[in-house]
Amino acid sequence: MLQKEALPTCAFNIRGGGFVILSADNMEEHLKVFPNPTASVLHVEAQDLLRIAVSNSMGQCLMVQDVIGNNTDIDLSHFENGMYLLHITTQNGVATRQIHLMR
Secondary structure, eight states, X not given: OOOXXXXXXXXXXXXXXXXXXXXXXXXXXXXXXXXXXXXXXXEEEEEEEEEEEEEETTOOEEEEEEEEEEEEEEEOTTSOSEEEEEEEEETTEEEEEEEEEOO
16 A cells, blocks of 8 residues: 655644634734745745745645744745745734745
8 A cells, every 4th residue: 555645734833832723914014925926936024934834726735844033935946837825824823825836
């Protein structure tokens, strides 16, 4: 029997042990994701970043990257062209952005 490769989990655990599924309004104001569309590398800026996750249009989590700080670059060059969801977790909550990868 063949085993499928395990996909990373896209659960978002915030300090205090709770799970956040709605984004915080104040986080939305200070969140920057660019360029979009992108050919490969995406830049994310937000205060107190904790984790970035990428999922496809079917909801499968493709990548999870832990982050410390206020900005990071996400390399999407190994993904196929298409639409992806970027889940950005900060200490203030979780926001989701639709990203278009086009080469």
